[in-house]
Amino acid sequence: MPTFYLDDQPIEFEQGETVLKAVLRFGVQIPHYCYHPGLAITAQCRQCLVEVTDMGNGRGMPKLQTACSTPASEGMKLSATSEKALWGQELVNEFLLINHPLDCPICDQAGECDLQDFAFAYGTGKSEMAFEKRVYGWRDVGTFIALERNRCIQCSRCERFSRDIVGSHDFGAFLRSHELTFDTWEDSPITHKFQGNLADICPVGCITNRDWRFKKRAWKFRKVESVCPSCSTGCNITLEHHQNRVFRIRPRENQEVNRWWMCDEGRVGFKPLNDRHTRLGEPQVRVKGRFQTAQWGAVMEAIAMRLKEIGAREKQVIALTDTHATNEEMFMLRRLLADGFGSQGVFFPLIVGKQQEKPTHPLEDDFIFTLITTDKSPNTEGAKRGDLIGDRDDKRLKAALKESPKVVIVLGAPFQQNSEIRAAVAKAELIVYIGAFANAWSEAADVVLPGYTYAEKYGTWINKAGRLQRIQPALNPPEQARDQVWILSALLGAPENGESFADGRAVLEAMAAQGGDFAGIGGEQIGHLGLQLKKAAKERKK
Amino acid sequence: MAEEKLLLLKNIRQQGYGGDYASYKKTGGGAAFKKALTGMTPAEVIETVKESGLRGRGGAGFPCGVKWSFMPKDLPGPDQKPHYLVCNADEAEPGTLKDHVLMLGDPHMFIEGMMIGCYAMRSTHGYIYIRGESPHAIRRVQAAIDELYKAKLLGKNILGSGVQLDLTVHPGAGAYICGEETAMLDSLEGKRGLPRSKPPFPAQSGFNACPTTVNNVETLANIPFILTEGPKAFAAFGSENNTGTQAVSISGHVEKPGVYEMDMGHNLKSILEDFAGGVRGGKKLKALIPGGASAPVMRADEIDVPYDFDSLMKAGTMRGSAAIMVFDEDTDMVEVANRTIRFFNHESCGQCTPCREGTFWIKNMIRQFGDDAGDEALLSLVHRAAGNIIGTTICAFGDAVGGALQGFVQKFPEDFRNHFQS
Ligand SMILES: Cc1cc2nc3c(=O)[nH]c(=O)nc-3n(C[C@H](O)[C@H](O)[C@H](O)COP(=O)(O)O)c2cc1C
Ligand code: SF4
Ligand code: SF4
Numbered sequence: 020m021p022t023f024y025l026d027d028q029p030i031e032f033e034q035g036e037t038v039l040k041a042v043l044r045f046g047v048q049i050p051h052y053c054y055h056p057g058l059a060i061t062a063q064c065r066q067c068l069v070e071v072t073d074m075g076n077g078r079g080m081p082k083l084q085t086a087c088s089t090p091a092s093e094g095m096k097l098s099a100t101s102e103k104a105l106w107g108q109e110l111v112n113e114f115l116l117i118n119h120p121l122d123c124p125i126c127d128q129a130g131e132c133d134l135q136d137f138a139f140a141y142g143t144g145k146s147e148m149a150f151e152k153r154v155y156g157w158r159d160v161g162t163f164i165a166l167e168r169n170r171c172i173q174c175s176r177c178e179r180f181s182r183d184i185v186g187s188h189d190f191g192a193f194l195r196s197h198e199l200t201f202d203t204w205e206d207s208p209i210t211h212k213f214q215g216n217l218a219d220i221c222p223v224g225c226i227t228n229r230d231w232r233f234k235k236r237a238w239k240f241r242k243v244e245s246v247c248p249s250c251s252t253g254c255n256i257t258l259e260h261h262q263n264r265v266f267r268i269r270p271r272e273n274q275e276v277n278r279w280w281m282c283d284e285g286r287v288g289f290k291p292l293n294d295r296h297t298r299l300g301e302p303q304v305r306v307k308g309r310f311q312t313a314q315w316g317a318v319m320e321a322i323a324m325r326l327k328e329i330g331a332r333e334k335q336v337i338a339l340t341d342t343h344a345t346n347e348e349m350f351m352l353r354r355l356l357a358d359g360f361g362s363q364g365v366f367f368p369l370i371v372g373k374q375q376e377k378p379t380h381p382l383e384d385d386f387i388f389t390l391i392t393t394d395k396s397p398n399t400e401g402a403k404r405g406d407l408i409g410d411r412d413d414k415r416l417k418a419a420l421k422e423s424p425k426v427v428i429v430l431g432a433p434f435q436q437n438s439e440i441r442a443a444v445a446k447a448e449l450i451v452y453i454g455a456f457a458n459a460w461s462e463a464a465d466v467v468l469p470g471y472t473y474a475e476k477y478g479t480w481i482n483k484a485g486r487l488q489r490i491q492p493a494l495n496p497p498e499q500a501r502d503q504v505w506i507l508s509a510l511l512g513a514p515e516n517g518e519s520f521a522d523g524r525a526v527l528e529a530m531a532a533q534g535g536d537f538a539g540i541g542g543e544q545i546g547h548l549g550l551q552l553k554k555a556a557k558e559r560k561k
Numbered sequence: 562m563a564e565e566k567l568l569l570l571k572n573i574r575q576q577g578y579g580g581d582y583a584s585y586k587k588t589g590g591g592a593a594f595k596k597a598l599t600g601m602t603p604a605e606v607i608e609t610v611k612e613s614g615l616r617g618r619g620g621a622g623f624p625c626g627v628k629w630s631f632m633p634k635d636l637p638g639p640d641q642k643p644h645y646l647v648c649n650a651d652e653a654e655p656g657t658l659k660d661h662v663l664m665l666g667d668p669h670m671f672i673e674g675m676m677i678g679c680y681a682m683r684s685t686h687g688y689i690y691i692r693g694e695s696p697h698a699i700r701r702v703q704a705a706i707d708e709l710y711k712a713k714l715l716g717k718n719i720l721g722s723g724v725q726l727d728l729t730v731h732p733g734a735g736a737y738i739c740g741e742e743t744a745m746l747d748s749l750e751g752k753r754g755l756p757r758s759k760p761p762f763p764a765q766s767g768f769n770a771c772p773t774t775v776n777n778v779e780t781l782a783n784i785p786f787i788l789t790e791g792p793k794a795f796a797a798f799g800s801e802n803n804t805g806t807q808a809v810s811i812s813g814h815v816e817k818p819g820v821y822e823m824d825m826g827h828n829l830k831s832i833l834e835d836f837a838g839g840v841r842g843g844k845k846l847k848a849l850i851p852g853g854a855s856a857p858v859m860r861a862d863e864i865d866v867p868y869d870f871d872s873l874m875k876a877g878t879m880r881g882s883a884a885i886m887v888f889d890e891d892t893d894m895v896e897v898a899n900r901t902i903r904f905f906n907h908e909s910c911g912q913c914t915p916c917r918e919g920t921f922w923i924k925n926m927i928r929q930f931g932d933d934a935g936d937e938a939l940l941s942l943v944h945r946a947a948g949n950i951i952g953t954t955i956c957a958f959g960d961a962v963g964g965a966l967q968g969f970v971q972k973f974p975e976d977f978r979n980h981f982q983s
């Protein structure tokens with residue numbers, strides 16, 4: 020691979036790459052603001068100035084160059100720490116701060132602000148500016164974001180995002196010189212569904228997230244890698260939480276799935292996690308029409324007794340699951356029905372997801388609009404590949420219900436809106452509900468078994484494109500809640516003695532051992548960015 | 562008064578010259594384009610211009626033929642991008658008037674140069690970007706183009722050669738920065754005029770991301786002469802490496818302000834005294850800005866130098882757009898600095914941090930001198946802040962502000978000291 024040298028450190032690059040891109044990938048920091056890997060290069064903040072001592076032909080360049088826009092070339096020698104380079108970086112920092120309000124103590128960005136970080140690392144720490152700064156008021160500019168223009172460093176990332184990525188052309192530059200400001204036209208609000216990205220890419224606290232405004236200091240957050248549960252795209256995310264509450268979801272870069280972006284709907288997908296009203300905390304059993312809380316041991320015994328009494332087998336036992344369930348849960352549910360009752364009847368609601376949003380202006384690359392799908396669940400693909408039963412109009416489920424099943428096990432919130440299905444299920448002799456939240460099914464159930472939310476457990480989902488991705492626990496579940504896979508294995512232990520699984524990771528191992536799509540797959544293969552399954556499926560069909 | 566050397570202004574200096582195509586033709590106009598089209602290959606035209614040593618008159622003095630040779634050589638076919646030649650007629654540099662004289666007095670000369678340039682660079686469409694504040698220039702140039710269409714010298718199959726060429730006048734949208742060539746291309750495309758970071762250079766990716774060359778009006782006006790009389794005849798004017806004549810705009814405290822044409826390398830002091838009639842009212846010269854507001858100021862004792870690109874560069878300033886602004890002994894250079902930084906602060910496009918914030922800061926500091934509230938520390942701060950804009954920005958605007966402001970402080974510190982807090 021071709022190589023250039025930054026302060027004598029050899030750095031490999033790909034043909035056509037800029038110096039900054041290669042340097043950042045290598046893992047060295049050069050301060051920068053306007054450069055964003057997902058946006059057009061403008062080289063306007065001038066923060067990334069470096070000295071080119073040799074262009075690869077023995078000659079240097081008299082002026083400092085911006086690393087973000089300088090194409091890397093073989094044998095090039097650069098310095099980001101020479102006296103001249105540091106002069107450049109310091110002076111840009113000094114200029115950036117002369118009009119900055121320095122209101123870090125009340126700024127949400129503090130703690131994750133590029134300006135703050137770079138000013139500490141590369142600035143001089145003093146100011147000689149003794150004049151009045153330019154001052155603007157702040158306001159909310161969209162349903163999702165607030166604008167505090169005093170903090171703007173005029174890097175134009177927001178404008179390039181609005182113009183080139185969303186094509187909304189609703190946020191951009193006004194005036195010029197020191198009056199240059201980024202705003203919407205005549206105070207009109209931003210209405211597109213990708214506003215949160217503006218808060219992410221704004222390197223300072225000029226555009227911030229309204230939802231957590233003033234709620235938490237950024238450095239308090241603990242961050243856990245996860246996957247967005249709000250649609251079948253499965254954007255990679257970080258769950259940012261503190262004191263067992265999630266405050267924010269932010270996209271995690273994955274070039275194969277969501278690049279750097281996610282939609283606003285996904286960003287608020289954590290709200291139910293913090294909902295203490297509908298959260299189920301303890302197992303409950305219906306006694307004479309009323310729910311009573313009970314201990315796990317007693318509940319499991321009671322279920323076993325009822326099952327024995329009913330003696331249902333095969334078609335008399337069915338299970339319903341939503342497609343928020345993990346592959347591991349679906350696997351355990353199928354095993355429970357098959358091994359426990361000789362039944363294949365595990366049904367899920369099949370939704371054929373379509374792209375939900377369209378750009379309002381023509382775009383060279385409308386990638387971001389492919390993110391939001393109309394299937395608002397993360398694992399429809401997993402259910403399909405897991406050989407669960409789902410069809411349009413739920414014909415096969417309705418047929419199964421005509422056989423009047425005696426036992427119905429419900430996982431999560433499937434078919435909740437369908438009163439016909441609800442009424443048919445209600446006739447069963449035993450309804451077992453497993454899930455984290457109260458809903459129509461928990462109301463109708465005879466036994467309610469509290470499970471974990473997606474932020475409390477290990478598991479995998481398969482997105483619309485056949486990519487296997489993993490979720491991980493961030494929060495502590497209620498004391499008496501249990502991992503769904505444990506509950507399912509315990510239920511299997513009820514009629515017969517089955518294997519007990521502590522969490523999704525153990526189930527994945529069992530699935531890997533069994534072959535099929537998951538053959539040989541472990542957490543390591545899935546990794547931070549997931550694993551494309553398409554090929555595996557094709558090979559299996561052959 | 563010294564004799565003018567007339568190459569660019571030869572028609573304009575004739576009594577009663579109308580500037581229409583018929584008059585232009587009578588003086589031999591049009592022959593150069595015909596010669597190129599019927600007797601020369603594009604490569605030969607470029608070679609001839611290279612040989613003449615003609616340097617761009619827009620400010621930077623880049624050799625014109627070399628610039629033309631950067632354009633892709635291949636003919637733009639159906640699957641290739643079109644080539645463009647854009648004529649920079651924005652002329653917004655304070656003190657500069659010469660392009661307007663050429664456009665109003667003899668529009669066909671530079672247009673012919675442009676037509677030759679289009680032929681040489683295989684461009685079938687040229688744009689003339691004229692500042693929007695000059696409706697008279699826009700009308701004049703448009704009328705000249707209309708004449709050429711009528712004479713079938715523009716349009717399809719010109720002179721039966723199969724060559725096609727269209728010219729379009731584009732009125733600017735009122736910003737000094739749109740004179741910077743890449744900002745001009747943005748503005749032509751209908752965007753905010755913002756200088757682009759280079760690479761890519763316009764010859765690779767300019768107007769609408771197609772190969773583009775930008776040339777100043779005066780640069781192009783030299784081309785017909787170079788083709789008809791030959792590059793040697795052109796190089797006989799001026800001096801080595803600074804060939805040809807130049808149209809110089811002189812303004813300020815002089816007896817006879819105006820635009821004069823002379824050899825490149827004519828003595829600066831002689832320009833002031835022999836062409837402009839010396840300082841107004843018999844006053845003494847205090848200072849002079851030799852190349853538009855972007856050029857660092859010179860003291861009276863420094864002006865005995867040849868007036869061309871290289872000599873002025875050596876003298877620590879620049880020829881720029883050949884706009885000489887003269888200040889007599891009564892001038893307070895703090896006022897000049899104040900006016901200059903207000904202009905630059907107003908006109909900065911605001912992209913680059915040093916230029917955007919630096920011009921704002923320095924404006925405030927200079928104003929403080931205006932309020933008689935300066936001190937030594939502030940003076941050195943002006944100097945430092947100005948220096949920090951030099952060489953750290955996207956376009957040459959930053960270098961210009963920094964250099965100009967440092968010039969005032971370096972050359973006339975006593976004027977600033979007169980405004981210290983007492
Ligand atoms: C801030 C700025 C303003 C400029 N304004 C003008 C102008 O008004 N007219 C002009 O011809 N060139 C102007 N230039 C120079 C152009 O960028 C460019 O160099 C020139 O048009 C090239 O033509 P030439 O090679 O024929 O000189 C300006 C440059 C800068 C940096
Ligand atoms: S609002 Fe933020 S992203 Fe936009 S220009 Fe200002 S600092 Fe940059
Ligand atoms: S130097 Fe000034 S005028 Fe030129 S691009 Fe930068 S901010 Fe704009």
Ligand code: FES
Nearest residue numbers: 051053064065087
């Ligand atoms: S990051 Fe390179 S100039 Fe802004």
